[in-house]
Amino acid sequence: MPHVNFPKLLDHVAATVISHAEELTALDSAIGDADHGLNMKRGFELVLADKDRLAAMSLPEALKAIGMILVMKVGGASGPLYGTLFMTLGKELPAEPTVADTARALDAAITAMKARGKAELGNKTMLDVLSPVVAHLASGNATFESVRTTAFAGADATIPMKATKGRASFLGDRSIGHMDPGSRSSSLMIAAICDVLEGKA
Amino acid sequence: MKKLMNSAGTILTESLDGFVAAHGDIVSLGAEHKFVRRKNLKPGKVALLSGGGAGHEPLHAGLVGFGMLDAACPGQVFTSPTPDQMLEATQAVDTGAGTLFIVKNYEGDVMNFEMALDMCGSTVETVITDDDVAVENSLYTTGRRGVAGTLVVEKIVGAAAEKGADLQKLKALGDRVNRATRSMGVALTSCTVPAAGKPTFEISGTEMEMGVGIHGEPGRRRVALKSANEIAEEMVAAIAGDLKAKGDCLLFVNGFGGTPAMELYVMYNAALAQLAKHGLKPCRSLVGSYVTSLDMAGCSITVSKFDDEMATMWDAPVHTAALRWGM
Numbered sequence: 001m002p003h004v005n006f007p008k009l010l011d012h013v014a015a016t017v018i019s020h021a022e023e024l025t026a027l028d029s030a031i032g033d034a035d036h037g038l039n040m041k042r043g044f045e046l047v048l049a050d051k052d053r054l055a056a057m058s059l060p061e062a063l064k065a066i067g068m069i070l071v072m073k074v075g076g077a078s079g080p081l082y083g084t085l086f087m088t089l090g091k092e093l094p095a096e097p098t099v100a101d102t103a104r105a106l107d108a109a110i111t112a113m114k115a116r117g118k119a120e121l122g123n124k125t126m127l128d129v130l131s132p133v134v135a136h137l138a139s140g141n142a143t144f145e146s147v148r149t150t151a152f153a154g155a156d157a158t159i160p161m162k163a164t165k166g167r168a169s170f171l172g173d174r175s176i177g178h179m180d181p182g183s184r185s186s187s188l189m190i191a192a193i194c195d196v197l198e199g200k201a
Numbered sequence: 202m203k204k205l206m207n208s209a210g211t212i213l214t215e216s217l218d219g220f221v222a223a224h225g226d227i228v229s230l231g232a233e234h235k236f237v238r239r240k241n242l243k244p245g246k247v248a249l250l251s252g253g254g255a256g257h258e259p260l261h262a263g264l265v266g267f268g269m270l271d272a273a274c275p276g277q278v279f280t281s282p283t284p285d286q287m288l289e290a291t292q293a294v295d296t297g298a299g300t301l302f303i304v305k306n307y308e309g310d311v312m313n314f315e316m317a318l319d320m321c322g323s324t325v326e327t328v329i330t331d332d333d334v335a336v337e338n339s340l341y342t343t344g345r346r347g348v349a350g351t352l353v354v355e356k357i358v359g360a361a362a363e364k365g366a367d368l369q370k371l372k373a374l375g376d377r378v379n380r381a382t383r384s385m386g387v388a389l390t391s392c393t394v395p396a397a398g399k400p401t402f403e404i405s406g407t408e409m410e411m412g413v414g415i416h417g418e419p420g421r422r423r424v425a426l427k428s429a430n431e432i433a434e435e436m437v438a439a440i441a442g443d444l445k446a447k448g449d450c451l452l453f454v455n456g457f458g459g460t461p462a463m464e465l466y467v468m469y470n471a472a473l474a475q476l477a478k479h480g481l482k483p484c485r486s487l488v489g490s491y492v493t494s495l496d497m498a499g500c501s502i503t504v505s506k507f508d509d510e511m512a513t514m515w516d517a518p519v520h521t522a523a524l525r526w527g528m
Contacts, residue, residue, distance in 0.1 A: 025397060033279045033416040034394050034401045042277075071316065075254075076280040077309035080316055116312055166308050167418055169343045170336050174419060 003096065006062060007055040009193065012201045014044040016192040017185065027181040031168040036078060036181040043074035043082070059097070064090030077166060078182060081117055081126065088112040103137035110134060117165065124163040124175065126182035129154035133190055144198040151187040158183045202398045204496075209395040213255050213277060220262055224522045227266040235282075236290035237262040238272040247362045247371055248272070248294040251303040251355060252287060253310055254279040256394070257415055260352060260492045263523030269359035270303075270521075278394050278495070279416045281309035287317035291325065299324035299368035303355055303375065305347025306331035326368055328375030330354050332384045332503065334443045335412030335421055346414045349455040349492040349503045350382035353515075356524065360517035378511060383444045385436040386501035388413040388420065390459060392494050411435065415457070415494045415501075429464075433471035436502045437479065444504060447480035451505040451515065456490030459498035465489065472502050481506075485515050491523060 017024075017040050024037030047054070047069050054062045063086050071083030092105035110130050119125045129151050136142050136150045156179070163175035166182075195201035206212045214234050221230045221237065229240050236252070251261040252274030261273035271294040276282035291300050300321075304314045306329050318325050332350030336343075358375045366374065388410040391400035394417065401417035404410065409432070410420035454469045456462070469488050476483065484507060492501070505511070518527035 029397070029401050031418075033418050034397050035278070035280050038394075038396050039277070039280055072283050072285045074280075075276045075283045075309065075313060077307075077312060079281075079283060080309070080312040116315075117308060165343055167343075167414075167416065170346060170414060170418060170421075172421055174421070 004059060005196065006059060007051065008201075009196045010047065010051055010054060012196045013189050013192045014048045016188050017041065017044045020185070020188055024181050024185055027179055027184055030178045031163065031171055031175045032181060033167055035076060036185065039074050039076050039078055040185055043070045043079065046073050058095045060090045060093050060095060062090070063087070063093065066090075077117065078185070081113055081182070084112050084116045085109045099137055099142065103134055106130065106134045106137065119165040122161065123165040124158045124161040124168060124180045124183075125165055126180070126186040128158050128161070128180070129183045129186040129190070144194040148191045148194050151190040155179055155183040155187040202393050202395075204393070204395055206395060209398070212395050213275065216255070216258070217262070217275065220522070227520065227522060228262070231272075231289060231293060234275075235286040236272050236274045236293065237265050238290065238294050239265050239267075239270070242271060242294055242296055243363070244296045245298055246296065246365070247298045247368045248291070248296065248300040249303065249355070249359055249362055249371075250274070250287065250290055250294065250300055251351070252276065252282045252290075252314075253305055254281055254416070256392075256495045257493050259523035261355075263491075264352065264355050264521050266519070266521035267528070268363050268517060268519035268521070269355050269524065278396065281307065281313045284313050284317040284320060287314055288320055291317070291321055291323060295323050299326070301325070301358065301362070301368060301371050301375065302327040303351065303358070304329050305351050306344055307346065308343055324368065326372040328354060328358070328372060328379065330379050332379060332382045333414060334383045334385050334439050335414070348384045348386060348415050349453060349501045350379065350384045350505065352491050353382050353451060353453065353503065353505050354378045356519065357511055357514040359519070360514035363517065378505065381444075381446075381506040381511070382503060383440040384501050384503040385439050386413045386415070386420070386457070386499065387411055387432055387436065388457065388494075388497055388499035389426070390496075390498040392417040392458070392497035394495065409499070413494075413499065415492060417494055417497060429467045429471045430474075433468055433475050433502070437472055437475035437504075440502060440504050441476070441479035441481060444506060446506040448482065449484040449507045449512070450476070450481045451485040451487065451503070451507055452476065452483035453487040453503040453505070455492050455501045455503060457497040457499045457501070458490055458493035459496045460490070460500055462489065465500055468500050468502070476504070484512060
């Protein structure tokens with residue numbers, strides 16, 4: 001795995017989330033409470049505001065600090081869940097991670113998120129993106145392109161699902177036919193990370 | 202979008218500044234707008250703390266004061282508050298007898314309050330409210346939403362705390378009131394989140410959403426608009442069928458923010474007639490917009506099966522921005 005240019009990674013992931021805020025909010029309007037894009041945008045703007053401090057840290061410390069910002073500033077369900085994701089990655093990843101390290105750390109993060117959100121695969125949540133991506137990374141034959149494809153396919157797969165977690169679950173069958181906003185934001189972030197590591201962004 | 206505001210980015214803090222200025226005899230504001238607290242704490246009393254996304258005013262800040270909450274943590278519009286808010290509020294209002302969190306059952310709220318509890322050194326118990334019968338309950342789902350019944354829990358537990366009940370008793374009482382309470386909501390219009398700038402869902406002039414929550418999330422089904430009597434019939438049948446109780450109760454008709462009091466009293470009248478069919482007899486009542494969904498038109502009906510203790514606690518003195526009686 002190439003060396004991580006952390007400031008660039010931070011910039012591109014944050015810019016991707018912020019530029020898709022309206023789309024994420026529109027997805028959330030259909031089956032939730034119309035705030036996912038706004039909350040993610042607010043969280044990542046605060047992450048960007050702290051960029052100099054974060055860039056001076058090691059990768060694990062910076063990930064933990066990002067997780068703390070998201071937990072303390074985003075609110076809603078996405079704050080604790082994405083916060084738990086980043087904080088766990090920070091705890092599990094070495095400063096110069098391999099693909100295998102990444103798969104293992106992401107797997108630990110998924111376990112922590114399941115404990116926090118009490119969700120499982122197939123509940124129409126961001127786990128439906130993260131779980132297949134971990135499985136794909138662990139398979140040993142992942143390319144940047146195949147990781148992106150796996151992430152976007154995971155988000156697409158939430159469209160026909162009936163939500164059983166989160167506010168979308170209150171809609172029952174009416175949640176079917178819409179993409180889960182959290183799965184969309186997860187897939188966008190994974191694709192953005194791939195873009196930077198591949199030198200495309 | 203037409204709203205009385207200066208900007209979507211400052212609507213929450215400006216509203217809180219106005220609230221605290223208007224009710225400075227009852228409340229004061231925490232640093233960085235993180236919480237609204239009761240101005241004069243009662244040493245030795247269990248602290249009651251609630252919170253949730255903004256947009257439901259007067260819930261929860263309007264229920265801070267004598268006989269109800271000690272602190273309320275407002276999140277962004279329809280977004281749960283963050284753990285640091287609950288942490289700082291707890292530190293500000295806990296006088297040594299412990300703190301009771303009253304949390305509406307939404308994943309975001311539950312997770313953020315749980316994280317605050319994990320970080321908090323003090324003794325904390327949590328009551329989770331889930332009174333909305335429009336959502337099917339299941340072990341495998343999020344479960345029911347906490348809606349207007351939360352006010353009933355806060356009033357009754359608040360009165361018991363004021364009379365000196367300890368933390369364990371208050372936790373048990375809160376759970377008991379929640380189990381005795383059911384709500385159901387109907388929306389005639391959507392609502393507009395200030396930062397989103399347009400209605401959360403589209404609905405025609407001849408339709409209504411049956412079974413809505415308090416966040417502009419669509420309900421379980423969309424049907425043609427009916428008369429108040431027919432709407433009340435369906436709502437009360439859903440509530441009574443789930444509550445499975447007869448006798449004395451509280452009937453609370455709650456406006457969602459865009460419905461005039463005149464219509465709420467039409468719904469109260471209609472609900473009263475329907476309750477009689479199910480053997481329920483309101484011994485206490487409340488009508489008004491207390492647990493709102495921004496500018497949504499519509500209402501919820503809440504029924505709480507009351508025993509003598511609950512009725513006594515309901516009648517006990519209260520002095521908050523939104524509820525005041527008995528003193």
